Amino acid sequence: MRILCIRALAGFGLACALVACSGATDPGSTAETEGKVVVAAPPETSTAVAGPLSAQPLAASTLAVPPDFADFDFANGTKYPEQATASVGPAFYLPGSTVAYVPISLDRPTPNTVIARVTTEDGTGLVRGVAGVNYQSIYKSVIFRPGDPLTKTVEVPILLGIPQADFIVRFVEAPWGGLMGTDRAVVQCDFLQPPTEEQVEGRAPRTFAPSGTLQWKMSRETMKWSDAGHDKAWSTKLPNGRSQPGNQETGIYLDGWVYRDYGIEAPLRYTDNGLVMHTQKLKEPIFWDGVGYNYGAIALSGHNTRPLQIGFGQYEFTAQMPTRRGSWPAFWLISTAGWPPxxxxxxxxxxxxxxxxxxxxxxxLHGGANIMRTFQRGTFMDTQEIYGIGGFTTDFHVFAVDIQPDYITWFIDGQETYQAVNPFAGFRWYPIMNVAVKTFSDYTDGSGDMIVKDVKVYSN
Incomplete structure (x- = not known):
């Protein structure tokens, strides 16, 4: 999610938005690849994929609102249900117990995944519970997926239950994807109180399995690009230009053919490892819209490439991420009817x-209409801690999304990591993959390259 000011264009106007990177159009570029030149097929030779691919939204009736939000007015993708507020509740356990169950509760059904990280502290009461003596310290996560019960419990091992001994369970920070309510609660050993019962109901995470028909797959033969893009080539810029000053980005989106006389390093090249999307510090500034840019960024957009566009279905990107400070990689989707959503x-x-x-x-998710964002909903997370998935700079990982009429679900390496109710009734989408640059540094630490090994597009 990036703050972007869209410069005035015919039919666009001026607005601010949270999106990813830049672009425009012009046909017929070439690009170097491993000592070869890949020439994008000219627009007049392109062919459409089987079946109509309209830029108009699909029928609104295709939205299948989950029961918890059946009465909510999504206003054609411009409104979204409020976030759920998470709280830690008080808990009791009996002397002699080996475990205490502490409730974590939401105040309402959540339209998106909420992840609450919790930990323990020693008590403050007359009989102070001490870690390592009365209880074992924890650092755990409680995950609420849409449709889950509103209360779950976290388990704390008990070492020595002394009557009236207490300790505290608290949130580490505001829950990811939710709001903070009561952030801590006392857990007390008490033989006069009924012990808090375990509550673990909720669905298991999904495993990614494409349900759509494979519509496009990346290969040396299919992965082509040009300034404008067309049915057989991605565009090297977005419809609103090659720069994003509203994001405070310091990089200009390069095309090796358009800027061949500027002494730049190849921003795109196809190697045995995949497509290298290369960012760089320029030897001399390149000017766009009267502004000089000292860094080269890279973007590939499918806004003019109909085989990449779907309504419902799945996108899969297999990639290795950069490590360089100031680089800003992303995979994202924009509506063919305009931004947002x-x-x-x-x-x-x-x-x-x-x-x-x-x-x-x-x-x-970003919602709204007529280039005006009216909501955004999402989260960042430590997937290594929560799901045991990491090492995104040292190996290739698969980032996927499944867009269905009821839910949009995100996956990494086939494992569900996030889900949200789909507020976008029948829009069509096109993909963008890019590495922006936002820095004033020497931009030399680590690697500024994202390597894309595979892209698959499935249509339902």
Whole structure:
């Protein structure tokens, strides 16, 4: 999710939005690949995929609202249900117990995955419970998926239950995907109180399995690009230009053919490992819209490539992430009818000092109409801690999204990591993959390249 100011264009106007990176159009580019030149087929030779692919929204009746939100007015993708508020509840356990169950509760059904990280502290009462003596410290996560019960319990091992001994269970921070309610509660050993019962109901995470028909797959033969893009080539820029000053980005989106006389390093090349999307510090500034840019970024957009566009279905991106501070990689989807809506499949905020490329991911929905965002909903998370999935800079991982009439579900390496109720009734989507640059540094640490090994598009 990125703040973007869209520059005035015919039919667009000026607005601010949270999206990813830049672009425009112009046919017929070439690109170097491993000593060869891949020439994008000219627009007049392109062919449409089987079946009509309209840029108009599908019938609104295709939205299948889950029961918990049957009465909510999504206003054609411009409104979204409120976030659920999570709270820690008080809990009791009996002397002699080996475990205490502590309730974590939501105040309402959640339209999106909520992840609450909890930990323990020593008590403050007359009989103070002490970690390692009375209880064993924990650091755990409680996951609420849409449709789950509103209360779950976290388990704390008890070592020595002394009557009236207490300790505290608290949130580590505001729950990811939700709001903070009561952030801590006392857990007490008491033979006069009924012990808090375990509550673990809720659905298991989904495993990714494409339900659609394979519509496009990346290969040396199919992965082509040009300035404008067309049915057989991605565009190297987005409809609103090659720069994103509203994001405070310092990189210009390059095309090796358009800027062949500027002494740049090849921004795109196909190797045995996959498609290298290369970012760089420029030897001299390149000007766009009267502004000089000292860094080269890279974007590939499917806004003019109909075989990449679907209504309901799945997108899979297999990639290895950059490590360089100031790089900003992303896989995201935009409606063919215009922005918003937007679905961010993966985003890496490398310009933030706290961002860890190996273990952090971000997923976001942006809703609204007429280039005005009216809501955004999503989260960033430490997937290494929550799901045991990490090492995004050292190996290839599969980032996928499944768009269905009821839910949009995100996956990494086939495992569900996030889900949200789908507010977008029947929009069509096109993909974008890019690495933005947002820095004033020497931009030399680590690698600024994202390597894309595979892309698959499935249509339902």
């Amino acid at each position: 937007e679905i961010d499949i993966y985003e890496g905020f490398g310009f933030e000092s706290w961002w860890n490329f190996d273990r952090h991911t971000a997923n976001t």
